[in-house]
Amino acid sequence: xxxxxxxxxxxxxxxxxxxxAGVDVELHEVEGMFHAAEALGFVPSMKMFRSSMVAALGRVxxxxxxxxxxxxxxxx
Numbered sequence: 194x195x196x197x198x199x200x201x202x203x204x205x206x207x208x209x210x211x212x213x214a215g216v217d218v219e220l221h222e223v224e225g226m227f228h229a230a231e232a233l234g235f236v237p238s239m240k241m242f243r244s245s246m247v248a249a250l251g252r253v254x255x256x257x258x259x260x261x262x263x264x265x266x267x268x269x
Contacts, residue, residue: 195226219249 194204208220223230223242231246233239 194220195223195228195230197225198228200228217253219252221245221249 194201198204205220208218211218221242223238226238226242230236231239231243234243
């Protein structure tokens with residue numbers, strides 16, 4: 194999140210409350226970044242930020258396998 198994001202304080206508070214509840218949280222702050230700035234993927238600092246987001250997501254998801262779809266018996 195950016196230090197000048199419109200929702201900075203709320204997001205920081207939410208991360209703090211999640212940690213207090215025992216949830217693993219990674220909070221990445223970028224000085225001077227505004228809300229949704231990561232959409233500017235062509236800016237070098239935003240490329241780095243997006244890479245860190247993808248890496249964090251990878252750590253959370255890990256090497257898990259996708260759930261298999263449930264088999265449904267259709268009435269004839």
